[in-house]
Amino acid sequence: MSLVTGRGPLSKDPAGWFTPPLPADVVFVEPHPRRVQAVRGGAVVIDTERALLVHRAGRPLQFAFPPDAIADLPHEPVPEAPGHVHVPWDAVDVWIEEGRTLVHYPPNPYHRVDCRPSARALRVTVEGTTLVDTSETTVVFETALAPVLYVHPSHVRTDLLRRSDTSSYCNYKGYATYWSAVIGDAVVDDVAWSYDDPLPETLPIKGYFAFDAGRADVVAELPGI
Template sequence: MTLTAGRGPLSADPAGWFTPALADGAVFAEPHPRRVVAVQAGRTVIDTEDVVMVHRRGHPLRYAFRPDAVGDLRGTPVAEAPGYVHVPWDAVDTWFEEGRELVHYPPNPYHRVDCRPTDRGLRVTVAGTVLVDTTRTVVVFETALAPVLYVDPAHVRVDLLRPSATTSYCNYKGWATYWSAVTDDAVTDDVAWSYPDPLPESRAIAGFLSFDPARAEVLAELPAAAVGADCGCET
């Protein structure tokens, strides 16, 4: 997630607006005062605190570095950050920011996850079978994404769920595991996901389940502005 994705301020469909309007193709670049380390074949090839973060519409969030910090790695000059170059994510084996290993792309310094206990109702039906019907939920508000309800497995027909081989990663919640529903010998793949060991900012939903409205009939009491918006599922 970046300023350019979801309904972020630099996305193609921002939730808010700039006054005066922002020019098309605007790019936001800023100093990112964190230690970034890259490892290739067991050798540290980047280790620097002189980093620029580049937010560009239609592209994942990117780091930019001084050329002398990247050594022999291939770097492309960044027009919006003179004197800095971009190194492709797959040019190295592993990236770290401070002590955290990164997956897919850098974490966005403007991204926030708020998990709040709530009495918003959630009813989930798969192939005519009710898996969830409760008002004891947790609502997750995540920057530039529609809010999502999670539920304690104690309120779910977990006897009808079985683990899937699917996994995904979120820079703000961690590794997700997926669950398929088995009802009357019919299998609905990846109908739900959960974070068994989430990152610290998302501990409140550890082991809780959320359901994919594209794969199940999901009736969730969410803020009116969120109806029909991207659910923010990790797929």
């Protein structure tokens, strides 16, 4: 979703600018030469390499398909891509791209995740107790998003963390596990997250922790901060 969300170039708050400026309602449509499949009721109902990607400012990335590729699925025309239609994401049970199951939206070919070893400092305090204080970190640069520092568990007071029931999924990093801090009688929910089995793009942060600055006192030495 990098072009149209976060600080992406087609988002409502781009990090840079176009000269001359683009129209506010500009839409970018491109061929997507990857195998896209959809499964409903255990049967494959879409299996094509003829999908398009439709990028609209402020909206999730969408697939558009030739009508003959979607069987009898519900659909609507895509004005910016004549001869193609959009199938609602929840019209099928599972979406798959080149063998990888997708969640929420198609992955963006312009999205990039870089995990770089760093000497940037990270200090995390919860309820007056220090959970992290190190300059041995990994900085994750993810297209259109603010950089995030991750830290190896050997630098974390893991004895004060408890796995929570919360989880989330990222098409670029995989399933995230969340952790609550338990400081005496105080419990701060979902103060940290980690990836136990990350996708290949983010293997360098496997098992590492990142912390939510909205739930903990996080002092991070980050680019531009």
